[in-house]
Amino acid sequence: TAVAASMAVGVSAEGDLITIGYAQVGHESDWRTANTKNYEDVFSEENGYELSLIDCDNDNAKQLEAVRNFITQGMDYIVIAPIQSAGWDTVLQEAQDAGIPVIIADREIEADASMYDAWVGTAPYDEGVTAGNWLAEQLDGAEAKILQIEGSVGASAAIGRTDGFAEVMAEHSEWELLDSQSGDFTQDGGQAVMESFIKTYEGQFNVVVCQNDNEAYGAMDAMDAAGITYGVGGDVILISYDATHDGLQYTLDGKINLDVECNPIQAETVKGVIEQMEAGEDFEATTLITDEAFCAPGIESEFATTMTEEILAGRAY
Ligand code: AHR
Numbered sequence: 001t002a003v004a005a006s007m008a009v010g011v012s013a014e015g016d017l018i019t020i021g022y023a024q025v026g027h028e029s030d031w032r033t034a035n036t037k038n039y040e041d042v043f044s045e046e047n048g049y050e051l052s053l054i055d056c057d058n059d060n061a062k063q064l065e066a067v068r069n070f071i072t073q074g075m076d077y078i079v080i081a082p083i084q085s086a087g088w089d090t091v092l093q094e095a096q097d098a099g100i101p102v103i104i105a106d107r108e109i110e111a112d113a114s115m116y117d118a119w120v121g122t123a124p125y126d127e128g129v130t131a132g133n134w135l136a137e138q139l140d141g142a143e144a145k146i147l148q149i150e151g152s153v154g155a156s157a158a159i160g161r162t163d164g165f166a167e168v169m170a171e172h173s174e175w176e177l178l179d180s181q182s183g184d185f186t187q188d189g190g191q192a193v194m195e196s197f198i199k200t201y202e203g204q205f206n207v208v209v210c211q212n213d214n215e216a217y218g219a220m221d222a223m224d225a226a227g228i229t230y231g232v233g234g235d236v237i238l239i240s241y242d243a244t245h246d247g248l249q250y251t252l253d254g255k256i257n258l259d260v261e262c263n264p265i266q267a268e269t270v271k272g273v274i275e276q277m278e279a280g281e282d283f284e285a286t287t288l289i290t291d292e293a294f295c296a297p298g299i300e301s302e303f304a305t306t307m308t309e310e311i312l313a314g315r316a317y
Helices: 030-042 060-073 089-097 123-140 156-169 185-201 213-226 245-252 267-278 308-313
Strands: 020-026 049-055 077-080 102-106 116-120 144-148 173-180 207-210 237-242 257-263 286-287 293-295
Touching: 020 030, 020 060, 020 267, 030 049, 030 213, 030 245, 030 267, 049 060, 060 077, 077 267, 089 102, 102 267, 116 213, 116 267, 123 156, 123 237, 123 257, 123 293, 144 156, 144 185, 156 173, 156 308, 173 185, 185 207, 185 213, 213 237, 213 245, 237 245, 245 257, 245 293, 245 308
Parallel strands: 020 049, 020 077, 077 102, 102 116, 116 286, 144 173, 144 207, 207 237, 237 257
Antiparallel strands: 257 293
């Protein structure tokens, strides 16, 4: 991992709370709720922090405004979970001009690494590759007619999962992607897209890939209503991402075949970087939060751990 020298300025005087502005994506998913709670727990007054968390409601303009307000308020640190990967240069320059360290968290941005101080997040491209590899292993040469419900348009979590899965798909001429539409990482979005897919492709598909658990719940409701069976022993293989508690419960129940993890518990790592900056030490410029994948009981895989009650019991979010 790259290590950078601290450029931290605005370090609080001893005894003062360190102010953190967190421009959060929104509240679109259970994953996001868990991530917000994690920041609130870790960046507590007890731990020496004053956290201003702005829920940007999945609205890019609102997120840019939130960051600009943090700059005006002179926050000690700004953390951004970027809704969109593009369009960050101007506001990052403004933060740099104000001397406020910026940590990009959760997702990635299309900006030169010199425009921010550190990055902490997951690897959606690898998650997509894992999903693809698992599917190839399970199908073992059989045909796949695939429907994909993507995350929010322009979000690196969606772009990465789409690209990683496509990379494996390109190696399989026996697979066909029938359609791929955004469900905006929400349950309602997943349900609406699945309902429209069913209208167009009923009887023609055998794989549904949802880019997060909430979309998968919506897709399950739509398939239930249409009498389409999915999961272990069903007509449709259902793949999801996130591996939140409820997603893993469905996986344990055999309703979701594969759930590829994306870990929302990232605040402690961000805090570690900030502590290094505060101490004027070298700090981790890039920290990857690693992910696993879980498949339903009865499925053996080189690419995923088979779900058990114990794994579920250990999943707090
Ligand atoms: O950026 C992480 C993604 O954003 C999660 O997969 C999704 O649930 C969330 O909304």
